[in-house]
Amino acid sequence: MTTRQEREMEAALRFIRPEVRRERAYHVGSAPDVTVKLNQNECPYDLPEDLKRELLEAFMRAPFNRYPTEQPDRLREALAARLGHDPDGVLIGNGSNELAYTLGLAMVGPGARVVLPRPMFALYGTMARIFGGEVIGVPPRPDLRFDADALTDAVGRTQPALTVLASPNNPTGLAMTPDEIARVVAAAPGFVLIDEAYVEFNEEPSAIRLLARHPNVLVMRTFSKAFGLAGLRVGYLLGRPEVIAELLKARLPFMVDRFAETVAMTLLQRPELVRARIDALKASCRRLTADLQALDGVEVIPSQTNFVLFRTGLEPRLVMAGLAERGVLVRDMSGYPELPGYLRVNAGMSNENQVFVAALKETLRAQAGV
């Protein structure tokens, strides 16, 4: 029996677009008493305290009552100089997720096709469906790598407005080779976005070099991972100036606040700090992988990022529960049909990794009844 209030609510909700109503809101999930948080591929290091203080003092002099510039031009210029790219070909966003939605606004209308390899960062599927696009999913190879042949075939056959390649990919941690990416780009009539959120950890070269030859290429990066600024929300997109000029028409102005811009600029001026952290995180991820590989019955996918995908013989929810009891939070990835039994853990500081590995061992032992 529905009450009058429920009927009235349903009558109102009918005016929300069906594409939106069908979706589920993004939800990371948490657990009480987490002391070791390894579930969002974050950088475990915050900025040094003296640097944070310096930034806060500088910010005392900034006017809170004034709008920032429509686009964060200082950061745009600084990134362009660093990457040898035209500043007009740089678009900065409130995190790279926000830029993905800007691409949806500009490129994905009702019925537009969007080719997405599987399994990939779920936000792209949501974005494409919300804008009314038709998602064409391309299954992976048996080793979970993106299938470059199948992708090349799919883009030729379906003529998508947009194809997205996360390389290295989340949640698998696997990267495409430059040749594989180039083949998909050459076959695609529409835009190809290469999401390089984890590029700093990858041994393969960046896809930026493709921008010179292909007007349909876009490369997206973030300050959330290697730069450790997930809480400030800064990402950027690189493309040809003509393409970025069109995207600027679709997006909201003032998406990046003064503080985020200033902190990102400061990190660009401290390459040695960022470099040291990347090196430490790569070493941490290698050790974490080796520690997991040393456990009986644990299968690990070696990664080109700051996280690893693994599975045990146990159901992921039991692993999650056992770890949570011991204060550790990782991410259950078994919702992806291609990833049954899999969990994802990001590299933390070495003591955090040790707590995680010990907690996993205890969980496996407890479940085996030993």
Ligand SMILES: Cc1ncc(COP(=O)(O)O)c(C=O)c1O
């Ligand atoms: C592949 C990929 N792209 C983008 C993002 C989001 O980055 P941002 O924090 O810049 O929105 C993530 C975050 O997990 C990611 O894994």
